[in-house]
Amino acid sequence: MTPITIEQVRKRAEADAQTYGYHLVPDPDLLQGLLEGLKINEDRYGYPSCPCRLASGNFDYDRDIICPCDYRDPDVAEFGACYCRLYVSKDVYEGKVPLPTVPERRPLEKQSKAFAAPPPAEAKPAAEEKEEFVKVGPKLWYCKQCGYVVFRDDPPYVCPICKAKREMFAQIKARIDFLG
Amino acid sequence: MRTMQFSKVKGDKNQHKVVVYALSTCVWCKMTKQYLKDNGVEYEYIDVDLLNEEDKQKIRQEIQSKGGSLSYPTTIIDDKVVVTGFRKDLLKEALGI
Numbered sequence A: 001m002t003p004i005t006i007e008q009v010r011k012r013a014e015a016d017a018q019t020y021g022y023h024l025v026p027d028p029d030l031l032q033g034l035l036e037g038l039k040i041n042e043d044r045y046g047y048p049s050c051p052c053r054l055a056s057g058n059f060d061y062d063r064d065i066i067c068p069c070d071y072r073d074p075d076v077a078e079f080g081a082c083y084c085r086l087y088v089s090k091d092v093y094e095g096k097v098p099l100p101t102v103p104e105r106r107p108l109e110k111q112s113k114a115f116a117a118p119p120p121a122e123a124k125p126a127a128e129e130k131e132e133f134v135k136v137g138p139k140l141w142y143c144k145q146c147g148y149v150v151f152r153d154d155p156p157y158v159c160p161i162c163k164a165k166r167e168m169f170a171q172i173k174a175r176i177d178f179l180g
Numbered sequence B: 001m002r003t004m005q006f007s008k009v010k011g012d013k014n015q016h017k018v019v020v021y022a023l024s025t026c027v028w029c030k031m032t033k034q035y036l037k038d039n040g041v042e043y044e045y046i047d048v049d050l051l052n053e054e055d056k057q058k059i060r061q062e063i064q065s066k067g068g069s070l071s072y073p074t075t076i077i078d079d080k081v082v083v084t085g086f087r088k089d090l091l092k093e094a095l096g097i
Helices: A008-022 A027-046 A059-064 A072-079 A108-115 A124-130 B029-038 B053-065 B088-097
Strands: A139-143 A150-154 A170-171 B007-009 B017-022 B043-047 B074-077 B083-084
Touching: A008 A027, A059 A108, A059 B074, B007 B029, B017 B029, B029 B043, B029 B088, B074 B088, B083 B088
Parallel strands: B017 B043
Antiparallel strands: A139 A150, A139 A170, B007 B043, B017 B074, B074 B083
16 A cells, blocks of 8 residues: 555645635644644554544544544634644634644543553454555445445545545445346 | 653753653644753653553553643653643743743
């Protein structure tokens, strides 16, 4: 698998911000640092977990902190930015309000679970399985949560129907036989 | 208790024991380290995400035993003052810089 580039991470975040009415943090150095952290985590764990949180490497335990994390929406609503401050509100973006400090909203139990998590065992077979699929060009993807199907190069970052994360998408292996 | 390697950064201002618990991926942790360095503060740090499971667990206990929350960066000054996040104002006050 080719590692994701910073540009891809940036584009994905920009698209997500646009879809949900947020902005990316305007400070270019800060933004670059956050995107780099996301890239490292994606290379390391196979999913872009929050660069400012300690991931376990176990997808099931880290699901809630995969960017955009489950806490982004309430954090931007309450403080004007998410925990790592990648996503900010319009007022923060326009400089009307200073960049806030955002306390950790993730429940401690979730963190504790992640800390005690065993090293990831299921990460590898999933990656191998992916290798079998067609590597270039558009493919069929379906959302394991709601069944939404889409035909494009990569699965959407968030399911447009049920808002499930990209990790919930799986490729549909299709075979067409022409008979007669 | 400490077996893992903390990295030490030398500085002229060494009257306080400053420990930064950080993540290698976290931009705010980097800024905290840089801020201390720029102000000549001697400190030690550890990037918790790069540790093995056992050491992560030890660090977690260490942070919590000093009253810290499990967010990064956590800066602990003289084993007493706990600063969560990159807070220039709090660091300035605690370190007299």
